[in-house]
Amino acid sequence: MNDVEQLIIDKLTGQIGEEDDFNRHTHWWWYGIAAAVAGIVIVSLFLLINHNRNKIAPAPGILVKLANGEVMHTSVQDSLASWMQDVRKANIDPSALNTVMVPAGKQYTFHLSDGTKVWMNSISSLQFPLLFTQPQRNVTIAGEAYFKVAHASQPFTVQVNGLTVTALGTEFNIKSYNKESTYISLVTGSVSVQNGLGERIVLLPGEGVVVEDRNSPLRKEKYDESLMLGWMQGVYFFTNEKLEHLAVIAKRWLEIEIQIKDPTLAGLRFTGALDRNKPISHFLSWLASSGGIRYEIVGSKVVISRK
Known part of the structure; x- marks a missing residue:
């Protein structure tokens, strides 16, 4: 191999080496950026979660x-x-x-x-x-x-x-x-x-x-x-109970406010059961089918009116 050939080989291998070094440094550079971005995201999420946590009141117990x-x-x-x-x-x-x-x-x-x-x-x-x-x-x-x-x-x-x-x-x-x-x-x-x-x-x-x-x-x-004792199993049984008192029970048991829009409905009487283990919709649908009334959910309230 003459000097010219050796020079060409040296230059080629040198360029390849420089390219490998460049790629290697480039990869690490991108890894560094990705890690920094991930760190910023994690810190931001942590601050956001803690900020929101401070704004949320603890559930009543x-x-x-x-x-x-x-x-x-x-x-x-x-x-x-x-x-x-x-x-x-x-x-x-x-x-x-x-x-x-x-x-x-x-x-x-x-x-x-x-x-x-x-x-x-x-x-x-x-x-x-x-x-x-x-x-x-x-x-x-x-x-x-x-x-x-x-x-x-x-x-x-x-x-x-x-x-x-x-x-x-x-x-x-x-x-x-x-x-x-x-x-x-x-x-x-x-x-x-x-x-x-x-x-x-x-x-x-x-x-x-x-x-x-x-x-x-x-x-x-x-x-x-x-x-008298059904409440211990999560069921409130009632006999000939006024609608206005059932509204009191629903608020006490389920934290649901029932508003009787038509005062003449307050004295309607019902016999049945309120099961706190089932969705309130079961009870409301039963009321509607039993007493000639209808209900709608308005905000956080259940409004009962005449059909």
């Missing part, structure tokens, strides 16, 4: 107001143990009263410290101590709850709308919503019910007490278990 005024949110069923830890950390008297509040559309189940199990319905609150240190195990209910009382030497008492319900070990339901009658329904065992006037009634299984208001006498009567 179960509220626990401790005796020291601190309010906690929980979605965990039967979370008494975690409350006890928080109370110990806060150095709160375990015999002081705390309050569990269940909002519309929710239910909550938990155990008290004595082992009593409580099922709470929507729009209900229960005041109770974390430890029962008094001669009586005393709680206060507003709304609706089912109690499965643990056996103990201390009587278990529930204060509700001016009434005192006393039991040792039994199961019963209490329903006492604002501007509605109070119902106490015994399932097992026995309870005594006493009002502020000094009247006292002892109930046996299958019996209940109805009180119209604080100043009304106690009235004992048999009750329909499916009507």
Whole structure:
């Protein structure tokens, strides 16, 4: 190979080498740009998500107001143990009263410290101590709850709308919503019910007490278990119920506001069931077919009018 040929080969191989170096550097340059762009996108998405997260209010859940005024949110069923830890950390008297509040559309189940199990319905609150240190195990209910009382030497008492319900070990339901009658329904065992006037009634299984208001006498009567306890299975059974009251139940149970556009429809009466496990459209369609009414969804409301 002469010098000229070698020079040509050297130039060719040099150009190829330079081209390889160029391509290699070019590829890395593009990789660097892609990585930088990806980093910018990720950071932007992170900032956007956090910005939007700050704008979104947390979904309403179960509220626990401790005796020291601190309010906690929980979605965990039967979370008494975690409350006890928080109370110990806060150095709160375990015999002081705390309050569990269940909002519309929710239910909550938990155990008290004595082992009593409580099922709470929507729009209900229960005041109770974390430890029962008094001669009586005393709680206060507003709304609706089912109690499965643990056996103990201390009587278990529930204060509700001016009434005192006393039991040792039994199961019963209490329903006492604002501007509605109070119902106490015994399932097992026995309870005594006493009002502020000094009247006292002892109930046996299958019996209940109805009180119209604080100043009304106690009235004992048999009750329909499916009507009174269906809510625990997610079904509200009703008999000869006014449409205006069904609207109240729908708001309490499903967080849906029903507006009755024609006032003359408010007194229409229905017998049936509202199943919270099914879409509200099932219930509304049934209403429309049963009562000669029609409904339409306007914004966040359901408006009912005459056909």
